[in-house]
Amino acid sequence: MRAVIMHAPGDVRVEEIPDASVIEPTDAVIRPAAVCVCGSDLWPYRGIEALHGPTAMGHEYVGVVEQVGAEVRDIAVGDWVVGSFVASDNTCEICQAGYQSRCVHQVMMGSVGTQSELVRIPLADGTLVKTPGVPEADLIPSLLAASDVLGTGWFAAVAAEAGPGRTVAVVGDGAVGLLGILAARELGAERIIAMSRHADRQALAREFGATDIVEERGDAGVARVKELTGGLGAHSTIEAVGTDEAMQQAIGLTRPGGHVGFVGVSHDVQIDGLGLFFSSVHLHGGPAPVRRFLPDLIDRIWRREIDPGRVFDLTLPLEEAAEAYAAMDERRATKVLLTP
Amino acid sequence: MRAVIMHAPGDVRVEEIPDASVIEPTDAVIRPAAVCVCGSDLWPYRGIEALHGPTAMGHEYVGVVEQVGAEVRDIAVGDWVVGSFVASDNTCEICQAGYQSRCVHQVMMGSVGTQSELVRIPLADGTLVKTPGVPEADLIPSLLAASDVLGTGWFAAVAAEAGPGRTVAVVGDGAVGLLGILAARELGAERIIAMSRHADRQALAREFGATDIVEERGDAGVARVKELTGGLGAHSTIEAVGTDEAMQQAIGLTRPGGHVGFVGVSHDVQIDGLGLFFSSVHLHGGPAPVRRFLPDLIDRIWRREIDPGRVFDLTLPLEEAAEAYAAMDERRATKVLLTP
Numbered sequence: 001m002r003a004v005i006m007h008a009p010g011d012v013r014v015e016e017i018p019d020a021s022v023i024e025p026t027d028a029v030i031r032p033a034a035v036c037v038c039g040s041d042l043w044p045y046r047g048i049e050a051l052h053g054p055t056a057m058g059h060e061y062v063g064v065v066e067q068v069g070a071e072v073r074d075i076a077v078g079d080w081v082v083g084s085f086v087a088s089d090n091t092c093e094i095c096q097a098g099y100q101s102r103c104v105h106q107v108m109m110g111s112v113g114t115q116s117e118l119v120r121i122p123l124a125d126g127t128l129v130k131t132p133g134v135p136e137a138d139l140i141p142s143l144l145a146a147s148d149v150l151g152t153g154w155f156a157a158v159a160a161e162a163g164p165g166r167t168v169a170v171v172g173d174g175a176v177g178l179l180g181i182l183a184a185r186e187l188g189a190e191r192i193i194a195m196s197r198h199a200d201r202q203a204l205a206r207e208f209g210a211t212d213i214v215e216e217r218g219d220a221g222v223a224r225v226k227e228l229t230g231g232l233g234a235h236s237t238i239e240a241v242g243t244d245e246a247m248q249q250a251i252g253l254t255r256p257g258g259h260v261g262f263v264g265v266s267h268d269v270q271i272d273g274l275g276l277f278f279s280s281v282h283l284h285g286g287p288a289p290v291r292r293f294l295p296d297l298i299d300r301i302w303r304r305e306i307d308p309g310r311v312f313d314l315t316l317p318l319e320e321a322a323e324a325y326a327a328m329d330e331r332r333a334t335k336v337l338l339t340p
Numbered sequence: 341m342r343a344v345i346m347h348a349p350g351d352v353r354v355e356e357i358p359d360a361s362v363i364e365p366t367d368a369v370i371r372p373a374a375v376c377v378c379g380s381d382l383w384p385y386r387g388i389e390a391l392h393g394p395t396a397m398g399h400e401y402v403g404v405v406e407q408v409g410a411e412v413r414d415i416a417v418g419d420w421v422v423g424s425f426v427a428s429d430n431t432c433e434i435c436q437a438g439y440q441s442r443c444v445h446q447v448m449m450g451s452v453g454t455q456s457e458l459v460r461i462p463l464a465d466g467t468l469v470k471t472p473g474v475p476e477a478d479l480i481p482s483l484l485a486a487s488d489v490l491g492t493g494w495f496a497a498v499a500a501e502a503g504p505g506r507t508v509a510v511v512g513d514g515a516v517g518l519l520g521i522l523a524a525r526e527l528g529a530e531r532i533i534a535m536s537r538h539a540d541r542q543a544l545a546r547e548f549g550a551t552d553i554v555e556e557r558g559d560a561g562v563a564r565v566k567e568l569t570g571g572l573g574a575h576s577t578i579e580a581v582g583t584d585e586a587m588q589q590a591i592g593l594t595r596p597g598g599h600v601g602f603v604g605v606s607h608d609v610q611i612d613g614l615g616l617f618f619s620s621v622h623l624h625g626g627p628a629p630v631r632r633f634l635p636d637l638i639d640r641i642w643r644r645e646i647d648p649g650r651v652f653d654l655t656l657p658l659e660e661a662a663e664a665y666a667a668m669d670e671r672r673a674t675k676v677l678l679t680p
Contacts (some may be wrong), residue, residue: 230433231444270612274623279626284623
């Protein structure tokens with residue numbers, strides 16, 4: 001099968017590798033209808049995260065089940081499915097508490113690779129969620145978004161306790177931040193402040209529900225949000241970047257007793273204990289338990305209540321994966337969908 | 341009036357200073373029935389926190405109102421009252437959300453000093469809570485504990501979401517940690533793991549509700565708690581020390597999706613962002629909004645349901661404050677009550 005392999009920073013190739021197949025009896029193999037490139041795929045692409053030899057890339061996927069292992073009970077060949085970027089049994093105590101991204105049997109799909117013509121899905125019964133039927137073509141980008149960026153933005157909004165009467169600030173205007181805005185709106189937030197300097201992303205932020213745009217960053221961004229909130233700060237803040245500056249900004253602009261939901265994979269973030277102590281905020285985040293939210297998200301997409309697929313602003317065939325990575329790296333695209 | 345003044349690390353004296361009096365029309369002046377020395381008073385005593393000249397000490401107090409300012413409405417001369425270590429208006433948006441320790445008009449009582457014969461209480465209507473009457477003498481230590489250490493341990497247990505079905509771990513066996521154990525028991529926790537190496541404190545921990553004692557610290561302490569919790573970690577963890585080691589231990593021994601409530605004033609704590617990200621815990625703490633809990637705590641003490649005053653293991657007259665500080669510094673006492 002054809003698959004996207006990263007050989008070195010900036011060196012992405014599409015190559016022939018052996019077909020994915022059932023290895024464990026709890027595995028399924030799916031044929032993805034669409035996959036995509038994630039912001040986090042850019043860390044190794046830019047040489048910020050180390051690569052250990054040629055690496056199969058990707059962790060997002062939607063598609064049709066082609067094979068199932070002997071112990072798979074709830075998923076059958078021919079099912080149309082969506083799964084999270086973390087495979088989970090969905091039965092352990094941690095999964096049952098809603099933290100499937102930290103399942104005691106978790107498998108990171110990034111370690112399997114999904115940017116390919118076939119994908120092995122571990123723990124298929126726990127991981128995969130069936131759609132109500134075969135989706136119309138225009139729903140596929142939104143279902144694909146549910147696999148990670150929508151589910152992650154949604155978790156961030158839930159972790160930040162976005163809801164009625166709340167002012168929500170969103171640090172980061174990538175796909176996750178933009179979908180955090182959409183989630184905050186769906187959860188009933190009264191006011192949503194998007195922190196963004198890019199006109200195209202500001203426009204999409206407004207479409208997704210942002211009521212205010214703040215272009216300032218760092219201390220100036222904190223001051224501006226306080227100014228907009230009677231000097232108190234936001235009730236709820238989504239941190240969707242992962243840098244130290246973004247985290248400090250998120251904590252700084254949240255009022256005492258408020259909530260910060262952070263989902264940007266942390267890079268060189270150091271949180272000063274005394275500063276956090278006197279901030280009096282709640283801090284919660286990590287790899288999003290997307291599986292917790294998938295049934296609800298699929299339902300909202302199926303009913304066409306939300307259109308998260310709009311974060312994809314470029315679609316390319318899998319063979320042009322190199323160009324997909326380059327376009328995101330150079331910020332020519334927010335997020336690229338690949339059709340295998 | 342007589343008051344405790346710290347002149348330098350290790351140099352605590354009782355001296356004559358001008359009587360406390362009403363300055364702002366929202367002030368009251370109380371005559372404390374009892375005051376005490378806090379673990380946090382030991383930081384300057386040990387030279388770890390800087391002193392800026394001779395400093396009036398203390399921030400805990402219970403007693404009788406002697407004077408009120410012209411704008412005080414709800415508190416009257418002769419009332420028996422308990423207040424928090426932070427004066428607050430109890431009406432601003434932050435107070436109304438339950439974070440009176442971060443009131444927009446907050447006054448830290450430590451900046452006023454309460455270890456004296458009279459104490460000025462700013463924002464008296466918001467700060468002071470009346471007891472149902474004149475307390476019997478044996479209730480006074482418990483009411484005094486409510487002013488800080490009980491309220492702080494209670495907040496830590498609430499921040500850690502201690503409750504039915506939960507396993508709660510408590511890092512720190514000082515007065516706050518011990519009362520965090522009592523709070524967790526009152527909130528219905530199923531199992532309470534006290535982390536302590538001192539036999540006398542272990543005994544009090546068990547009286548307050550601890551079901552397990554762990555003597556190991558650091559990585560060994562984390563491993564032991566995981567062993568006691570099926571490999572998963574505690575649901576809820578109270579951090580009541582404030583050192584980097586204690587914070588790392590608290591985060592490390594909490595399960596994904598669990599809650600850490602931290603109330604030890606942070607000293608040199610640095611939290612690694614990536615470690616926190618992959619811990620998937622909730623982190624919340626800071627100066628405890630004791631005022632939120634005072635009516636309930638006074639009620640439980642008045643009904644003799646709880647006996648938090650047991651953390652005082654030494655009582656001295658105010659004149660012997662120097663010995664009180666020395667006894668706590670040398671760990672000859674957990675907490676010392678002073679009678680003015």
